[in-house]
Amino acid sequence: MRGHGGPVRGIAVSPDGATAMTVSFDQSAIRWTLATATAEAVLRGHEGAVNAVVALPDGGFATAGDDGRILLWPPGSRAPALAIQAGAAPIAALALAPDGTLLAAAGWDGSIRLWSMDGAARGERLGHQGPVSDVAFRPDGTLASTGADATLRLWPSDGSAPTVLRFDTPLHHVRVAPDGQMVVAGADGTLRFLDAAGQEQGRLEVAPTPVIALALAPDGSRLAAGGVRGSVSLVELATRRITASLVGPGVPVWSLAFTPDGKEILTGGADRLVRRWDAASGAPIGPNPPPVGEDPLAAFAGERGAEVFRACAACHTLTADGGNRAGPTLHGLFGRRIASVPDYPYSPGLKELDIVWNAETLTQLFTLGPMRYTPGTKMPEQTIGTAEDLAALIEFLRRATAD
Numbered sequence: 001m002r003g004h005g006g007p008v009r010g011i012a013v014s015p016d017g018a019t020a021m022t023v024s025f026d027q028s029a030i031r032w033t034l035a036t037a038t039a040e041a042v043l044r045g046h047e048g049a050v051n052a053v054v055a056l057p058d059g060g061f062a063t064a065g066d067d068g069r070i071l072l073w074p075p076g077s078r079a080p081a082l083a084i085q086a087g088a089a090p091i092a093a094l095a096l097a098p099d100g101t102l103l104a105a106a107g108w109d110g111s112i113r114l115w116s117m118d119g120a121a122r123g124e125r126l127g128h129q130g131p132v133s134d135v136a137f138r139p140d141g142t143l144a145s146t147g148a149d150a151t152l153r154l155w156p157s158d159g160s161a162p163t164v165l166r167f168d169t170p171l172h173h174v175r176v177a178p179d180g181q182m183v184v185a186g187a188d189g190t191l192r193f194l195d196a197a198g199q200e201q202g203r204l205e206v207a208p209t210p211v212i213a214l215a216l217a218p219d220g221s222r223l224a225a226g227g228v229r230g231s232v233s234l235v236e237l238a239t240r241r242i243t244a245s246l247v248g249p250g251v252p253v254w255s256l257a258f259t260p261d262g263k264e265i266l267t268g269g270a271d272r273l274v275r276r277w278d279a280a281s282g283a284p285i286g287p288n289p290p291p292v293g294e295d296p297l298a299a300f301a302g303e304r305g306a307e308v309f310r311a312c313a314a315c316h317t318l319t320a321d322g323g324n325r326a327g328p329t330l331h332g333l334f335g336r337r338i339a340s341v342p343d344y345p346y347s348p349g350l351k352e353l354d355i356v357w358n359a360e361t362l363t364q365l366f367t368l369g370p371m372r373y374t375p376g377t378k379m380p381e382q383t384i385g386t387a388e389d390l391a392a393l394i395e396f397l398r399r400a401t402a403d
Helices: 304-312 349-351 359-368 387-400
Strands: 008-013 019-024 030-034 040-044 048-054 061-065 069-073 082-085 092-098 104-107 111-116 119-128 132-137 141-145 151-155 163-166 171-176 182-186 190-194 200-205 211-216 223-227 233-237 241-247 253-258 264-269 274-278
Touching: 019 061, 019 082, 030 048, 030 061, 030 141, 040 141, 048 104, 069 092, 104 132, 141 171, 151 171, 163 253, 182 211, 200 211, 200 233, 223 253, 223 264, 233 253, 233 264, 304 387, 359 387
Parallel strands: 008 048, 008 253, 048 092, 092 132, 132 171, 211 253
Antiparallel strands: 008 019, 019 030, 030 040, 048 061, 061 069, 069 082, 092 104, 104 111, 111 119, 132 141, 141 151, 151 163, 171 182, 182 190, 190 200, 211 223, 223 233, 233 241, 253 264, 264 274
């Protein structure tokens, strides 16, 4: 399913399986009719990348993004029924309480804020030392949260102090099975399986790179885990065994969702497409298209820096005639002041920064991460894992963006 102009950051499917909503770095949400794989509406209301979406019991959806807002979209609507300003920091994830009355929003400022469906604030949970990456409710109402501080925190519904479980890698996602079992995914490409009491029961490495998307089948029997290099592993929860792999175009998979009957998986990634897969076999449903358009990196085949840049190619062009996409063109990058490309809608905060792009500032960007080095950015949070890859990327950008 085509329609987004940037990476697809989140997917949710309505309880009846009739519609899905996807959200994107392009600042839009799209509501799809799954029976025909067609877009019902492109919805705009956020002022920044849209990072999270959850399905609501009535068939509507809630979305959240870099503008710190939560928007509630009734079934079939083209405008939000309610906008909640949940804070100034970007929201990375949303979770809906088991009784459908409460939303939890994970903030990049280290906060978790709770809201009722009428927009009333229901408190906040503070304790993470750094961005909160994901939230999920347990069947008893306990809220589980993961963060860049390598902790899983279990927050009782009565607001008392959380149980803090510490790990050896930053955690990106948490999912909770109907029986209370939990799975957390980290920057080391490993899934960690915990029982309802929080005791670790085992680990499974599903990728050599970070797991950036995680979904649990409605019955809790299977998981889907997506990575930076485009692979998606299907994992049987009982045996902790990989049963199948989804083979796509090799670009980062940012979002995953099972249909309510558990028979299909939807994936969204850096190539701006939404794909459908058979959840049992891992085979694509319908055509499995190549990335949109010609490969902009074909001329750089075999170069390590170009391969590192491939995760960025869906949002940024390199050449004088490439133009802006979800992100500004990188043509003429070296020596250019931040937020200076004509006709690109930069975040207001970026225009106040005194940064000129060169090897040193790009190193800082991908070492500290965009949220720390360029506060207020719409750029997805990411760092480069090794000094060799970072050096290769910078040298590639120096050559590929020059006149």
